[in-house]
Amino acid sequence: MPLNGQNGQPRAIPALDQLPRPLYARAEQLRAGSWTPAHRHGWVQFSYAISGVLGVHTEQGSYFAPPQWGVWIPAGLDHTVTTSMQAEMRSLYVADAAAPWALARCRVLEVTPLARELIKQFCTFPAAYPEGDSAEARLVNVLLDQLAALPEVAFSLPMPQHPRVLAMCEALIEQPAAQASLSEWAARLGRSEKTLMRQFQRETGLGFRSWRQRMRLLSSLGALERGASVTEAALECGYESTSAYIAAFKGLFGHTPGELFQAPAAQAVHAFAAVP
Template identity: 40%
Template sequence: MARIHNRDWCLACTSSLKELPRHVYFRAYSLKGGTCVQGHEHVWWQFLFARNGLMQVQAGATTLTLPPDYGVWIPPGCVHTLWIGEEVELESLYIEPTAVAIQDQEPRVVMVDEFVRAFIHHGCTSIPVKYDEDGADGRKVKVLLDSLQSLPDAPFNLPFPTEPRLLEVCLTIQSAPHLAHTLDESAGLARMSSRTFTRHFLRATGLPYHTWRQRMRLLGSLEMLRSDITVTEVALTIGYSTPSAFTHAFKQLFGKSPSRFTRPEPK
């Protein structure tokens, strides 16, 4: 598993819940920045949502960056670790597998709209643990599940290869994103020809090498944008020659400008 940040972490464990009291269990809690929730798995689906704050999720061989207003589906049996870079307010749903009709059993990030965001908060604050599944609360939960399953995917995942030589290349890029990491350089590090490296990398990650490298840089920029670093400094730090080049690439991947991901000023 790839280590997400170079810092000391306060380790925490997940809930000890063994059985869901209803088909959907709402769980809301806060975690301080610098917390790592150690690897664990559930026998149910989890919809993980950070109402405030940014975190990263290592789910299987995939790294997922989760800013505010985005949620992640974590399938049953998927070992996942949470890396909390700043204080977050989590609002999770634990969901019995029979309560949803999801074909793709891979972790995926989705964009949460204002309606669903408010609905999740209502569920976490107002729907009782042992709600009446045949009553008004049960009907609300079914509507929420339908809404969650229709949310559009967002490009915040980054699959890591498991082959040691390819993984070494990816971790090298992660540790120094500002460097060029040309195809020939990375192929040499992996002790492969450029053609062989390109073929193996695509097969291992599902992404062309240059696409993976760019996504790694842009995903890494999200945490920087949440700090006091300017867009210009972020662009230079992750290897872009100008802020405009960074902004263009950012918009192409995320559909929004970098300023949309900066931390709001305290009121």
């Protein structure tokens, strides 16, 4: 799967000049191949994947949310949102003043069971929910506290800014199973392996092997999402050993492929069955 996930027609971005309340929710069913043009909001956006895999892409890198995770997008940041397969998403829009603790960078966060239930309940509120000392406003405050405490996970792929190194990374993303080494890439780019290694580390914050492993694992999410076997997903993203793929996958995501795409997704769909 291309990590940017773009194919088909772009989906429209709903017009919203301002938030009716400090916290606002949107529920969306996204078609396979859905994507938005680059855009920005005047507020923080937290996009939570109930089913499917969300991809959020910025100039700094790409961020992926399988079921039970979400992407935190700072206010004013240009981004696109993609899904390779059908997905169900909940988006929370948060006024800057309501989240003074928020970091000014994209992050992928694990949605805890308590936060999931609070989001579920909040999605039943009217857009202009009662404020002051109302039950709704108290729940919103608890939900904001929970959002502030969500653990961050490493489901992101930082991208370099240097044009030649960026072109190398884009070529690797297009063919995740390609086996060319860093020394081979250095020869293609006309520089020494040590120079390219240092520049890659400086630009992405990761070593070449770590970056490529993360890219491969993230690229395999699309195959798993469409129902491919673990072996097929492993081969498609460049692993010759299924056991090595499963071990690396669990090391990054904290779950095996089967755990991530079966039990969590089923529980999430069940938990949100009553949400309009």
